[in-house]
Amino acid sequence: MSVRVRFAPSPTGGLHLGGVRTVLYNYLFAKHHGGEFVLRIEDTDQSRFVAGAEEYIFECLKWCGLIPDESPQHGGPYGPYRQSERKEMYRKYAEILVTHGHAYYAFDTPEELEKMREENKTEENPSPQYDHRIRKKMRNSLTLTDAEVKDLLEKNTRHVIRIKMPENELVSFTDMIRGEVSFQTELVDDKVLLKADGMPTYHLAVVVDDYSMKITHAFRGEEWLPSAPVHLLLWKYLGWESSMPKWAHLPLILGPSGKLSKRDGAKYGFPVFAMNWTDPKTNELTEGFKEKGFLPKAFINLLAVLGWNDGTEKELYSMDELIAGFDIKRVHSAGAKFDYEKAKWFNHEWIKKLDIESLKLKVKEVLSTDQIEVKDDAFLEKVIELVKDRCTLLPDFLQHAGFFFKEPASLDVDAVKPKWNEEKKLFFENFITKLHAIENWELSVIETEFKNLATEKNIKPGELQLPMRIMLVGGKFGPAVFQIAELIGKEETISRVENALKHF
RNA sequence: GCCGCGUUGGUCAAGGGGUUAAGACGCCUCCCUUUCACGGAGGAAUCACGGGUUCGAAUCCCGUACGUGGUACCA
Numbered sequence: 001m002s003v004r005v006r007f008a009p010s011p012t013g014g015l016h017l018g019g020v021r022t023v024l025y026n027y028l029f030a031k032h033h034g035g036e037f038v039l040r041i042e043d044t045d046q047s048r049f050v051a052g053a054e055e056y057i058f059e060c061l062k063w064c065g066l067i068p069d070e071s072p073q074h075g076g077p078y079g080p081y082r083q084s085e086r087k088e089m090y091r092k093y094a095e096i097l098v099t100h101g102h103a104y105y106a107f108d109t110p111e112e113l114e115k116m117r118e119e120n121k122t123e124e125n126p127s128p129q130y131d132h133r134i135r136k137k138m139r140n141s142l143t144l145t146d147a148e149v150k151d152l153l154e155k156n157t158r159h160v161i162r163i164k165m166p167e168n169e170l171v172s173f174t175d176m177i178r179g180e181v182s183f184q185t186e187l188v189d190d191k192v193l194l195k196a197d198g199m200p201t202y203h204l205a206v207v208v209d210d211y212s213m214k215i216t217h218a219f220r221g222e223e224w225l226p227s228a229p230v231h232l233l234l235w236k237y238l239g240w241e242s243s244m245p246k247w248a249h250l251p252l253i254l255g256p257s258g259k260l261s262k263r264d265g266a267k268y269g270f271p272v273f274a275m276n277w278t279d280p281k282t283n284e285l286t287e288g289f290k291e292k293g294f295l296p297k298a299f300i301n302l303l304a305v306l307g308w309n310d311g312t313e314k315e316l317y318s319m320d321e322l323i324a325g326f327d328i329k330r331v332h333s334a335g336a337k338f339d340y341e342k343a344k345w346f347n348h349e350w351i352k353k354l355d356i357e358s359l360k361l362k363v364k365e366v367l368s369t370d371q372i373e374v375k376d377d378a379f380l381e382k383v384i385e386l387v388k389d390r391c392t393l394l395p396d397f398l399q400h401a402g403f404f405f406k407e408p409a410s411l412d413v414d415a416v417k418p419k420w421n422e423e424k425k426l427f428f429e430n431f432i433t434k435l436h437a438i439e440n441w442e443l444s445v446i447e448t449e450f451k452n453l454a455t456e457k458n459i460k461p462g463e464l465q466l467p468m469r470i471m472l473v474g475g476k477f478g479p480a481v482f483q484i485a486e487l488i489g490k491e492e493t494i495s496r497v498e499n500a501l502k503h504f
Numbered sequence: 505g506c507c508g509c510g511u512u513g514g515u516c517a518a519g520g521g522g523u524u525a526a527g528a529c530g531c532c533u534c535c536c537u538u539u540c541a542c543g544g545a546g547g548a549a550u551c552a553c554g555g556g557u558u559c560g561a562a563u564c565c566c567g568u569a570c571g572u573g574g575u576a577c578c579a
Contacts, residue, residue, distance in 0.1 A: 189575070
């Protein structure tokens with residue numbers, strides 16, 4: 001089985017969850033069947049192509065591991081892959097359709113179209129379509145005489161080419177996810193195939209491209225389902241029916257209220273894009289999963305199982321496991337609401353699961369944002385092992401590991417004060433002396449000294465542990481106190497206790 | 505409005521004629537821990553509604569409701 005799948009990101013900037021998931025499913029399907037993964041950029045409408053959008057998409061896909069770092073951005077055996085470079089061939093096919101009577105020239109100006117919509121608008125029909133009924137009243141090659149059409153064309157009159165939808169046909173196809181889907185053709189409008197500027201619309205382009213690139217399987221979002229009959233008919237009219245790809249329309253990813261949008265991110269405080277994206281026009285920043293502190297493996301994992309599962313109880317998958325187990329037939333047909341809490345859980349699990357070497361690199365990056373430079377890798381490893389269970393997002397390492405490298409910036413004095421007294425103060429002053437005397441600095445020794453002194457002073461060791469913790473880490477968090485003391489070392493421990501004593 | 509797609513706890517979901525209707529996230533209780541977590545043991549919570557078909561329906565059929573998408577010279 002040779003499988004080629006296509007990816008058509010919207011080049012309008014940003015790459016949201018649904019977009020990444022579409023690529024991911026394409027990728028998993030192709031890899032699962034040993035096929036080729038074709039990445040195609042569809043830029044039919046260049047005016048909408050904001051600066052940097054294309055590069056951004058590649059960056060995101062690289063971060064996710066869906067395209068290799070050094071990959072040529074596009075190209076391959078069926079290029080050119082950029083629609084704007086394929087302009088000539090679209091016109092040719094559109095003309096063929098006209099010749100065969102499956103499409104026609106339409107000379108209506110935007111004003112005329114608007115007028116038509118205004119005039120036909122009713123309560124029941126708020127958006128009238130340019131369909132088999134309306135086209136008889138418009139200025140097109142079906143209503144004008146051949147001579148008139150010829151004349152208009154010779155004068156280079158602005159025109160489009162529209163598909164001529166049949167009046168009474170049932171078009172149906174089998175969707176890999178949904179099964180049999182059918183449409184009544186008279187209810188579909190005469191979509192524009194070739195725009196006045198000579199560029200194809202998506203409808204023409206997707207068919208011509210899929211054909212010329214020998215695409216065998218096409219996945220796209222569910223929002224395309226209503227225009228599927230147009231595509232089906234085009235495959236048929238162009239005489240390519242036998243090589244039409246198999247279709248799969250993926251379910252939508254929904255936000256807390258309706259389709260997941262950029263706005264939802266800002267509104268509910270979670271990322272919707274793979275990586276930070278700043279709209280060059282508005283300068284508006286949309287936060288990304290990467291910058292929020294997600295691991296690519298976790299991101300891929302959570303996306304993969306949002307709408308798909310293998311029927312077992314397994315939830316944590318590596319990319320290889322996903323490839324091995326992926327089955328397009330098990331993709332849900334219903335849209336799935338995105339749950340940020342669960343997304344964070346996936347990240348937490350992956351932080352615990354990730355190999356130490358990879359995790360070290362990520363943690364170093366995080367620590368460097370607080371000017372912490374890690375000099376001793378072995379030390380960092382010990383720290384990570386100690387704190388990774390309590391980090392959900394990468395930046396959490398700042399709080400949970402930072403104090404191993406740097407004295408706490410502030411002390412949670414309020415947590416200690418209510419129960420603080422002279423006896424306790426005295427205890428710690430004495431304890432400092434004991435610490436100085438310790439020769440082999442290790443957990444059990446420090447702890448024994450601490451407990452012995454507490455017994456001697458007649459204070460419960462438990463009551464002294466919280467102040468000790470605050471002194472070392474600054475707050476009520478972190479691993480066992482003596483473990484921390486052992487790791488940060490004798491000098492540092494003493495210094496922190498001495499320093500903190502001044503504040504209590 | 506019309507057309508398409510969908511509907512199992514708050515969320516992701518397994519199950520597709522007979523089940524005590526899995527599991528996960530989140531929530532609650534308890535244990536562990538004199539910090540915060542991790543971990544462990546429990547708990548609350550679901551088949552949208554109405555009709556059929558059937559000995560029997562979450563499961564099949566038909567309606568209704570609701571959700572969502574489309575209805576552009578945007579993708």
